[in-house]
Amino acid sequence: IENSICAADSASSYSKDVIGGNDNSESVSRNRSMICPAVDGGYVLLSLPSTCPLEVFDNVEWSTENTCTSQIAALKKAGLEVIVGDKAYRDIDELEDIQSIASTIASNDDSKGMNQELAHFQTV
Secondary structure, eight states: OOEEEEEOSOGGGSOTTTTTSSSHHHHOOTTEEEEEEBTTSSEEEEEEETTOOGGGGTTOOTTSTTHHHHHHHHHHHTTOEEEEOSSOBOOOOSHHHHHHHHHHHHTOGGGHHHHHHHHHHHTO
């Protein structure tokens, strides 16, 4: 595998461009990475070249409003070019995030089957 992608959100909210449907998958090369910020200061997608060192995760401020910024700094320190997505997305790392997504799905007539599966999250 030349590139790896890790995503932490419902991919249905991402545009094709964000998850590599256009030029993004080709733009991540030996020395390039791509990161898409989350609205809470974290990130929802990180694409790295397969040759990147594990040190790209050193000194990242996890679970703070500075997670994305500190991840970008760590990537640059490791010598990677960083492409930053131009839109922030909602991630799923708190109960409120799940409830919000469940509410959004519940209000969509096309997702009645999913409504039953997610109904219990709205009452937690």
